[in-house]
Amino acid sequence: MPTISEKGKLIPASPIRKLTPYADLAKAKGIKVFHLNIGQPDIETPEVMLNAVKNIDFKVWAYTPSQGYTSYREKLATYYNNLGYNINASHILVTDGGSEALTIAMLTCFNPGDEVIIPEPFYANYSSFACLADVEVVPILSTIDTGFALPDIGEFERLINTKTKGIVICNPNNPTGYLYSKQELLALKALCLKYDLYLISDEAYREFCYDGNEFISPMHFEGIDEHVILIDTVSKRYSACGARLGCLITKNQGVLEAGLKFAQARLSPPAVAQIAAEAALDTPKSYFEKVVREYTGRRNLLVDGLNKIPGVYCPTPGGAFYVLAQLPIDDADKFCQWILESFSYEDKTVMMAPATGFYSDAMAGKQQVRLAYVLRQEDLTEALKCLEKGLAEYPGRTIC
Template sequence: MPSISRKGQSMPESPIRKLVPYAEQAKNRGINVIHLNIGQPDIKTPKIALDAVKNNTIEVLAYSRTEGSETYREKIARYYQKKHIEVTSEDIIVTTGGSEALSFVMGSIADAEDEIIIPEPFYANYNGFATAAGVTVVPVVSRIEDNFALPPVEEFEKLIGPKTKAILICNPGNPTGYLYSKEEIGKLAAIVKKHNLFLVADEVYREFAYEGKQHHSILQESGLEEHAIIVDSVSKRYSMCGARIGCLVTKNKNVVKTALKFAQARLSPPTYAQIASEAALETPQSYFDAVIEEYVERRNVLITELEKIEGVRVAKPQGAFYCMAELPIADADKFAQWLLEDFSLNGETVMVAPAAGFYATKGLGKNQIRIAYVLEKENLIKAVNILSQALKTFKG
């Protein structure tokens, strides 16, 4: 039998999706599964974006430009300028989701066996992108006791070596919901300038900052023009996960030129999705105000209910729509599978994302889970009650 590549064998499974077969089996048994495991918002996509596709009169669905349509990139640039991020359309490459943008970044700035430092826990697919690019992830640990704040600068500097190419952050964070402050971004800026590294920021949750806090982009830092690269997406901002449109943004012309070669290899981003995404940029601020208010209420309800459970520790998110919780168990993977295979309450159970898959350091996160609070408050209350009852029953 022909053999699978070593790279293919080493590609990590998604901790978010690997339990799907067990969830499907539970549903086939008549169990209602409440999904806390995936960041698929239930907020409606802006009507203006959907109408732009429905009402379009295209007769030939042709390739778009490799870097994305000129009108869309110009409008993206104006969006950033409103956020006090001074870029032009020439600094932007439209990609098939933020995922492709990150893949292009890794391919453009790092060679095989080069290293990228990432605070953990981090979005699990960073491991997959790194593996595909042959890049080594070097984790620096952030802790639930500190609400997953930026680890001390000294911890980053200990890890910087001749193969280090970049520091990668997600801000606000998936899976932690932590929002890095202006001061923390400033510390990272100082490190990358001192050691001549790239600073890559996944800013797809930029709009979701709570309690009056402001998101501070790495491209708002002076002196980072050659160092800073933003990865962005319409998926969460406009509840358009299925559009698969993102972008790479940087003032570094060499990175743009190099990433464009990777983009040319896949020809172009999808045309209809760009049309929808371009229209979505006209979404009024009132949409975001209502969405943020809803997510704050959901977060507050979730944390209040989780803190009622004996032995549970919760980090309080300041952005995005994820929450990390530490449970009084030894193995969250076994617990998550058991919830789907063997437990139900009044014909219902919950699906969670075990947190070990969000860490690169073996053994960390074994008793933690990530919860996406993308459900209505009533469902969140019900889900946490199911978790509470399950924890009383689970024997590990």
Template sequence: MPTISVRGTEMPASPIRKLAPLADAAKQRGIHVYHLNIGQPDLPTPRAALDAIRNIDRTVLEYSPSQGYRSYREKLVGYYKKYDINLNADDIIITTGGSEAVLFAFMSCLNPGDEIIVPEPAYANYMAFAISAGAVIRTVTTTIEEGFSLPKVEKFEELINERTKAILICNPNNPTGYLYTRREMNQIRDMVKKYDLYLFSDEVYREFIYTGSPYISACHLEGIEQNVVLIDSVSKRYSECGIRIGALITKNPEVRGAVMKFCQARLSPPLIGQIAAEASLDEPEEYARETYDEYVERRKCLIDGLNRIPGVYSPIPMGAFYTVAKLPVDDSEKFCAWCLSEFNYEGETVMMAPAAGFYTTPGAGRNEVRIAYVLKKEDLVRALFVLRKALEAYPGRVEE
């Protein structure tokens, strides 16, 4: 019998979705599951997007251009201008979600064996995309005790060698909610410039910054314009995860040319998704303000509630809609599985993402979970109560 590929063997299971069978089984037993494991917003998609889909008057659902419709890309120029990111439509390539943008960036800029430095914990699928491209993730570890701030330059430079080709950041960060400071962004810029690296910057959560600190995009960094590849998506800002529309943005014409070859090979990004995403840009500003205000309230509800549970600690996330919390348990993956398979309180339980899957360092994140505050406050309050009861009942609880 033929064997599967090395890539297939090395591809990690998603820490966000791997426990889904246990959640499905719990629901079949009549248990209500509070989904804190995945960044699927429950807020409504813009009405403009839904109306655009309902009112499609095409007689043929055709291929779109491989780089996406120009009308959409031209409207995006105005969107980015609001964030002082100055582009033209040709700098923007529409992709099938932010995921494809990351994959095409890796495939276009890296050779097999090339290395990418990534602060950890990091979005778990980066590892999957690197394996798909034959690239290698090297991590610098940030810690919950230091609020997940970047380590000193020396920690990065210890990893840099002749195979190092890029630094990858997510800002604001998934899974930690950390927001990079101007000093940290300048630190990254200087390393990119010194070693002539690519800077892949995933900025899909730019709408969700809660500290009053300025949003520093990689596109704001002077002197490395040709090194920057920005990753974006409409999934989070418009609650449009299912339409699978993202973007890859770069001023580097050689990178764009290479990316376009991959775009042509997959033919085109989703037609209906582009129609919805383009229409979303016409939604009144009230939509963004109301969405932002709701996440501010949810963040306060979640972080206050977590830190009132004995033995639990979460730093205050500065952006996105996630936090990494430390739990008094022996192993968070066992605990999360136990919550779904063996525990319920009054017919309810919680589903979280074990944080070890967001690290590559063995043993890191063993007693941490990522929690997404994408449920309404009433559900968050109840989920926190159920979590407290789960921790009280868990046989592997560890008292510090």
């Protein structure tokens, strides 16, 4: 019979979605599952965005330009310039989600066999995008002891060789929620200039920064325009994950020209999503202020609740809507399956993402899970009860 490609064998399964069959079986038994495994916000999508979809009146659902509607890119440029990015519409390539933006960036900037350094734990699909582009991910470990701060820049430098062509960061970080400081980003800037590397910055969670912490982008720095590629998406900002619309932004003309050719190969980004996203740029500031207050409360509840459970440790993240917690367990994959398959408390249980999928080393993150605080505080409280009861009963618990 025909065989599967080597790439098909190598591309990793999603740690975020792979336990879905067990959650479905639990639901079939009448058990309520609290989904903390995936970054699907329950915050309502802005009304102005939904109304734009409801009021569409075109007669032909036509192709859009490969780089995206001009009106949308011009309005996007205004949004970014209000954040101090100093760009124009020609610097923006609209994509089918942030995922396509990252894939195009890797296909454009790297040759097969090139290496890209990524601080880990990192968003699991980075490995998938690198696999598609035949790029080698070189991980650099950040640890829970430091709250997942950026490793010392000297550690980055020791990994650089003739194959090293770039660094990828996610800020604020998925899965850790860590918010990189200006000093950390300036150190990366200096490194990229010294070794002539691309710096790809995934900023999907830009709006979600807490405790008065300031968000800093490499786009804010002078003298690095040719090196920086920004990745963004409407998924998290507007609670519009299903729109599947993102963008790639750079002032590097060569990257834009090559990236557009990849965009032309897939024809065009979605029309309806662009109409909605263009309208979403009129979302009032009060919407985001309310969302940040809500996520701050959820974060505090979840982190405090986790740290009260015996044997559990969870640092307080500065952004995004995830935490990475250390649990007193033998194996995160086994535990996350067990709590869905073999446990319930008052007919409820919790779904989490094993952290093993966010590390390159199969043995790393064995006692860690990622939890997304995308549910109401009442549900988070119930989920914490389930987790505490589950840990007490789990056969592979490592402390008494």
